[in-house]
Each structure stands twice: as C-alpha cells, then as structure tokens.
Amino acid sequence: MRTARIEVSLTSGDDKSYEIVVRDGILGELVERLPRLADASSLFVVTDTTVSRLYGRKLKAELAEAFRSVELVSLPPGEANKNIEAAWALAAKLNRLGADRESSVLALGGGVVGDLAGFVASIYKRGIDHYQLPTTLLSQVDSSIGGKTGVDAPWGKNQIGTFHQPKGVLTDPLVLRTLPREEIMNGVAEIVKCAVVADKRMFDKLSKLVGTETRIPNEIIVDACRIKAALVSKDEREADLRSVLNYGHTVGHAIEGASDYKMGHGACVILGMIAEGWIALRLGILRRDDFERQSQLLLRLSMRPETEAANLNKDALLRFALADKKSSSSTIRMSLPAELGRMHTTKDGSHRIPVSSEIFKQSIDHLIGVLSSN
DSSP states (O other): OOOEEEEEEOSSSSSSEEEEEEOTTGGGGHHHHOGGGGGOSOEEEEEEHHHIIIIIHHHHHHHHTTOSOEEEEEEOOSGGGOBHHHHHHHHHHHHHTTOOTTOEEEEEESHHHHHHHHHHHHHGGGOOEEEEEEOSHHIIIIITSSOEEEEEETTEEEEEEEEOOOSOEEEOGGGGGGSOHHHHHHHHHHHHHHHHHHOHHHHHHHHHHBTTBSSOOHHHHHHHHHHHHHHHHHOTTOSSGGGGGGTTHHHHHHHHHHTTTOSOHHHHHHHHHHHHHHHHHHTTOSOHHHHHHHHHHHHHHOOOHHHHHTTOOHHHHHHHHHHSTTSOSSOEEEOOEEETTEEOOOTTSOSOEEEOHHHHHHHHHHHHHHHHTO
C-alpha cells in the first residue's frame, strides 16, 4: 500500500495541524517518520501487557538505537482498567522513571491505552507531547484521532477527560492481522458509523464487504480516518458538528457501562445504532428503507445476542444516558441520521436532537425485540 497522509487542521494550540499517516509496516519506521522525537528529552512507550509482548519490546529496542532514553511502560489490558486510579499509577510511574516537561509519550495499543496515555500526557507537568500508535481497528479509525482523552467513572464512560491533540498518529494496518474476528468487528462498527454519518457510497461498499471478508481493505481504513479528520478539523472541541460522530454512542455507552465494561465498545455501538436508528425513524427523521438497510447491516455484525440482551435493563440504561456528557440533567440529546450518509440538522442548525426518556425506553424495547428474534 502507498502511504496515505491525512491532515487534521486545528484552530487552537501551538501547532495548527498534525498528520495521520497510514502505511503497512510503519511501526518499524518511527525514527524516520517522527523526526520531532529527537527533540524529546526522553521517550515513554506506554502500552498494555498483550501489545508489549507483540510489539512493545521490539519497538523499544529499535528506538533505543536512535534515542538516549527510552522506557517501556506496560499496563493491564481492558476497559475495566481505564480509570482514575490507573491514570494516577501511570503518572507516578512516569515520575519515578524521570519524565519531565520535554518528554514524549508514545501510546502503543488500542483505545484504552490511547485514551489513558493521552489523558495522563495532558495533565502530567501540565501537559507533555504524545503520539498515537493505534494497534486495533477501532483505535485506528476512531479513538486515536481527534484528541479526546479520558478515563471511565462509576457513573459513565469517559466522564473524566481532556482534549489533548497528539503530535501525530501513525497507523500500521499490518498489526491487525493478529486480532481476532470479534476485535475486527468492533472496529467495523465505527467504520459503519462513519459511513452512516457522512458517506453513502462507503455504506454501500461495506454492505457488500461485511460477512465476506476477514480483513478490512486499507482504503476503507483511510476513508474512515478522512471522515473523522475532516469533522475534527471543523469542530475540534465538539461545539456541535463533531457531535455527529457520537451516533450510536448514547445508547452504546449506556450498555457498556451497565455491563461493567465487560462488553466491547464496538459491540455496544452496534446495538446503540440499532436503537438510535429506531429513534430517528420514530421521530420522523429517518426514512424506513434507510433504517432497514442500516439494521440489516448492523445485525450481521452483532455476534452475541444472548450476552447483549442481558444488559438491557431500561431504567439502568436511562440513568447512564442521562449522565452522559451529551445530555443535560433532564434531557437526552442525540445526533441522528436523516438518511444514509447525512445527519439531521434542526431548524436552528443544531445536530443535537432532544429525545424524551419515554422514547429512549421504547428504543430499548425495540432493541430487545430485535435481538430476541435473531
């Protein structure tokens, strides 16, 4: 594959842009691809124990040949370990290892590592540089891009966090070959979301691909990155437009929290889009034929209905949804599709649509019915 370069243009911060670079084998080319690393006083490769065995130690050895101070910091894997205690422990570890304001963090891993390492980088010594090196499809097309960092709280996902843009994102599709199919499908969920939000032709392509391929073509990864980069560039701090990327996430995050983060993020977003698509249909926003096409594709991705249905207590999910960052204390707000490839805009130009608690609960009834019949 040829190298794909996607620019994220910003309106704030010292640097006005950074690049997402997608290239097979790029993890073995960090020294050449990230010349700015030479300005760092020390490098800290933050990863989890699983990724460390696969890539971390080799990456540290390669970087150590070019830089005088390189440390590998391994964390326990899994969303259950993305909390404020883990952030404190990571910051303390950086301090013990001598990290200063000129140090750089390299977040090597999936969304949990990227969110946690980015969050600690944003607050350690009032902010140090970090780079994202995503190793899951989900993190490559979503969480590594846009500067959202954070940790989970007992009352919801990513409730404690910051905006802290990386200095660069280096994506190596070759690392996806080690992932199980379930993990790939978690990432495909976010790709489908991008297609529903912004690109009908991409949705059509995915409809033909999902279920027939075990490897996602690089060009689809690049397309998803371009969509997110364009929205982040227009609305870095999620004043409104960037909120369209939250489609499926109000219900999805609620299900994830209610499962105590035992269910994968992508699986929950799939369920979230099924429910929120129904809400768009119920409100007269989305046409039935587009709703049915989306539902058919999402159900092909949904792999564990018996586990999923067990986490669908309406009252518990409503509490999580009302605590969500996108909602006020009494009103749930969602970004909903008008058609495949385009999101609904209200008369006053907003992409955030108020949804009553009653309709929210009805969407969970719909979801339970769908899962029970499949």
